[in-house]
C-alpha cells in the first residue's frame with residue numbers, strides 16, 4: 001500500500017535557521033494524526049511541506065504517491081485540503097461564505113465550471129450544513145465570528161474532496177463552547193470512513209478529538225516521538241516536547257495535561 005505521506009530525512013533551512021531537521025514521517029490511509037509542539041517547533045512549516053507549498057532543502061517528500069519536486073504542484077494541491085490562518089487571511093472580507101467554500105473547487109473543476117456549478121453549490125451547502133454554518137451561506141466572510149470562520153475554513157478545505165486534510169490550529173481563538181463544538185465535529189469527521197486522512201496541528205492535548213489514531217510530537221524541527229496516540233501522548237514524551245514536567249490524563253476519549261506542582265518555576269528554562 002502506498003503511503004499517503006512519506007517524508008524521508010526532510011530538512012528545511014531558511015538562512016541560518018534550521019526549521020525542520022532530518023524529519024522522517026509516514027502516514028497511511030485511514031489514519032488521523034495530531035501534531036503537537038511548542039511555539040516555533042516547526043508545525044506550520046511541516047504542513048507547508050505536506051501541502052506542497054514548501055520544498056525541503058534536503059531529503060525527499062512524497063505526497064499522495066507523488067514526489068514533491070517531480071510533480072506539478074498545481075495538480076497535487078486540489079487533492080490536499082488545507083485550513084490555516086495564513087490562507088484565511090487571504091480570503092477577501094467581502095466574499096460570501098458560499099463563495100469562500102465554492103472557490104476552493106475552482107482550481108480543480110474550473111474548466112467545467114458551467115456544467116458542474118449546480119453540483120458544486122449543492123456540495124458547498126452540504127459541507128456548510130455538516131459544520132453547522134449553512135445559515136451563514138449568504139453572509140460576508142469578514143462579518144463572521146472566529147468560531148464561524150474556522151468552521152467555514154474546514155468546509156472550504158473539504159470542498160475539493162481531498163485525499164489528505166491538513167488543519168493548522170483550527171481551534172485557535174475559539175471560546176470553550178466553540179472549541180468543544182469543533183472537537184465534536186472533528187471527532188465525527190474522524191469516525192467517518194469516507195473522510196480523508198487528517199492531520200491536525202494544535203498546541204493543546206485538550207483539542208485532540210476522540211478517534212484520532214496517531215500523534216507526532218515536534219521539538220526543534222525533529223520528531224520527539226511519533227506513533228499511536230496511546231504510546232506518544234504520555235507524560236514523559238509531552239514533558240520533553242514542551243519543556244515542562246506535565247501530568248497527563250486520558251478519559252472519555254479526550255486528553256488533559258497540567259504542569260506538575262512547582263514545575264513551572266524555572267523548569268521550562270532548564271529544559272531548553
Ligand SMILES: Nc1ncnc2c1ncn2[C@@H]1O[C@H](COP(=O)(O)OP(=O)(O)OP(=O)(O)O)[C@@H](O)[C@H]1O
Nearest residue numbers: 014015017019037038039040041042043044045046
Ligand atoms: N522564512 C523563514 N525564515 C526564517 N525563519 C523562519 C521562516 N519561516 C519560519 N521560520 C522559523 O522557523 C521556526 C518554525 O516556524 P513554524 O511557524 O513552522 O513553527 P510553529 O511550530 O508552527 O510555531 P507556532 O506554534 O508558534 O505557530 C520559527 O522559529 C520561525 O521563526
